[in-house]
Amino acid sequence: MKSWFMIIGQLFILWIINTIGFYIVETLNLTIPGNVMGLMILFLLLVTGIIPIRWVEEAANLLIKHLAFFFIPIAVGLMALGTVFLKNGIPLIIIMGISIVLGIYLTGFVSQFVAQKKEGVKSENNNHSI
Amino acid sequence: MKIIITVFSIFITILIYLMSKIVSKKFPSPFTTPVFFSTPIIITILVLLDIQYEEYTFAKEIMTYLLGPATVALAVPLYKNREIVFKNILPVGLGLTIGSFSSILSGVLLAKVFGLSNILIASISVKSSTTPVAIEISKIIGGDPALTVAFVIITGIAGTMIGPWLMNLTKITNPLSRGLALGTIAHGQGTAEAAQEGELQGAVSGVAMGLGAIFTAFVAPIVISLIL
Structure with missing residues (x-):
């Protein structure tokens, strides 16, 4: 019982931060989403210690565990849009394929290249777990 | 009628989601992940029961209410x-x-x-x-x-x-x-x-x-x- 009260209280904190995030974005006319602003606000509050992690941790874990649930009702919207995929299937496959390969390769290559440069200087540390 | 459809939509969405969780635990694969697995099944059920997407949207609003806080949780x-x-x-x-x-x-x-x-x-x-x-x-x-x-x-x-x-x-x-x-x-x-x-x-x-x-x-x- 007590832990449910706690989770609801924690959800309320997350909800408030999200609402503040949307409020800031709207007021300042920014082009980033309110929930991303909320994410950054919570991160700052945690790093500065204004909010201790135990105030939000349980509700956060619960929401993240079931994060995928929230996408399902939105994806159901495809029932009204499915034809878009059928009509543009081949270009979409090509675009996504190239873009995904490029993104993974460049992220991996650049970070490994930079990490190796750094390791040349201080050696050790990174390469033990594979 | 609207309330019945909404309650039913929420029920069916949660049910299929929970099913997908069980299936993905038994057969872990990108194709059994909740969204990929559940969405086609739910769409099929809605189509078979002749429920339009517009009739599902109210249920969607309710179910996605916590999506913002969930993002903040990241x-x-x-x-x-x-x-x-x-x-x-x-x-x-x-x-x-x-x-x-x-x-x-x-x-x-x-x-x-x-x-x-x-x-x-x-x-x-x-x-x-x-x-x-x-x-x-x-x-x-x-x-x-x-x-x-x-x-x-x-x-x-x-x-x-x-x-x-x-x-x-x-x-x-x-x-x-x-x-x-x-x-x-x-x-x-x-x-x-x-x-x-x-x-x-x-x-x-x-x-x-x-x-x-x-x-x-x-x-x-x-x-x-x-x-x-």
Whole structure:
């Protein structure tokens, strides 16, 4: 019982931060989403210690565990849009394929290249777990 | 009638979601992940019962009420793994920036070359961001939420299947880089895959997913406004 009260209280904190995030974005006319602003606000509050992690941790874990649930009702919207995929299937496959390969390769290559440069200087540390 | 349909829609969505959780535990694969598995089943049920999408939208509003707070919650894993970023600020920062940017730009440019509609281009531009953030960015830049979810999920599945193989082929062996690439491009699914490779890979990937989403939120609107 007590832990449910706690989770609801924690959800309320997350909800408030999200609402503040949307409020800031709207007021300042920014082009980033309110929930991303909320994410950054919570991160700052945690790093500065204004909010201790135990105030939000349980509700956060619960929401993240079931994060995928929230996408399902939105994806159901495809029932009204499915034809878009059928009509543009081949270009979409090509675009996504190239873009995904490029993104993974460049992220991996650049970070490994930079990490190796750094390791040349201080050696050790990174390469033990594979 | 509206109330009955709404209650039924919520019931059926939760039921299929719980089923997908059981199935994905028994047969772990990108294809049994909740969204990929549940969505076609729910659509089929709605179509068979002759329920229009418009009639489902109220249920959708109720069920997605906590999506915003859930996105804010992503700050928690980011906070827990922040040391990894601080310790490896250059490889993480540069890898993520260049990789994420190239993914956004190549997606938008190619879509433009193929002459796709602006809604599609906007929806495709955010495909490497984690779903809740992608949906919100997409709304801002003129995309469609449902198309966006589809692109994001497909990217997660494809990235998870291609990623490890591609990195073996191109000799990207550094665990930090492997986790970073999977999280940056294939978000949540990539992170699950990275966690299979090792603890460091999983942690880096989780951080990359969060940072990549923030990066996309800042950059995608600029890229879209310049190119469209």
